[in-house]
Amino acid sequence: MSTDELELLLASSLHEDDSQSVDVHNARAVLRDRLERGQRAGRRRALIGIAAAVLAVVVTASLLLTGLRHEEATPVRPSPPRVAVSPSGLPVGLLKGTYEQDGLAGAILLLVRADGSGQLSSGVKGWQPCTEFGGAFGVEIRRAGPGRVSIAYDNPVLEDREVVTMSFIVRDRSVTIVSLGTPGNGLLAKASADAITGTVLHVTQAPELCSL
């Protein structure tokens, strides 16, 4: 069988049943019914959508109102006072901490003022910050980098101002001394500096220290 003959046979075979009638009348009715059902379903979907949207608005509004009422009813707790920071990076206030040196309990007090000035005092057993031998020195605290300050003995009479450097980390209302560097001849002894390293100073709003 040639290709032309096969194509002719194929076309005539496929068209053989064309004489059989197709019920267009019934099909038209079925189509009309399906379209109407589709329209009804569409309207139903639209109504459901609108109802869902309204419900969502109502629920959101009621939640918001409930939240507002709850907010009004809840007493406002005062937030803790914020700690001011001096230009050096240290918190303003009296920084107090304790340490141990040669088996003896010691204390360090560093007063930091907002203008960069301050007072430093430290000592071990029997030491009192406001006695003749344990008074606080006036110091100038300057920023020496991030988390680092230089503390100089603020006494113009002395030639050597004995600068102490201190690295620290501030957390909330405390300052941890990471390292202390000192020439070790007056303001702060080397042994004391080693003992004080690692001490945590707590920031308090104490009055000025008494000085010599």
Add this chain to the structure above:
Amino acid sequence: MVAVFEAHYTHLVRLARHLVDDQADAEDVVMDAFVGLSRRWQHVRRTEDVFFYLRTSVVNGSRSRLRRLKVARERRHTQLDRDAAPADQAAMAHLEHEAVVRALRVLPRRQREVLVLRYYDGASEAEIAEVLRISVGSVKTHASRGLHAVAELLEGST
């Protein structure tokens, strides 16, 4: 919409019947195509696009219907083959046509679609390519292979 239905429904049902083998399935597929068209009716800009849309819908709908009813269809084919087997029917004039239609049913889907669109619908290779979303070259390949397969099946059945 009514005019389009009157103009194309019968032809599309017959086209679908060659793709799904069953009259009821064919009518369902065509009905789905018209329902789909009614949803997009507002977007129809050119009347010549309507038939292309319907023909494509019918081919795609037939394909998915065949996929769904594959198992049932295979059982029915076996029954049809058995019914057509008696030797006394071989002499009947239309047996050859039935053999051709049966041969079409066992062809791979693409080959069957190309042959039905080409020899029943009278679609050009370009139109078939557009409906089936394949290249004209692929249409030619499927047509050639389909014809060859039908010829072999007819030879085998005689």
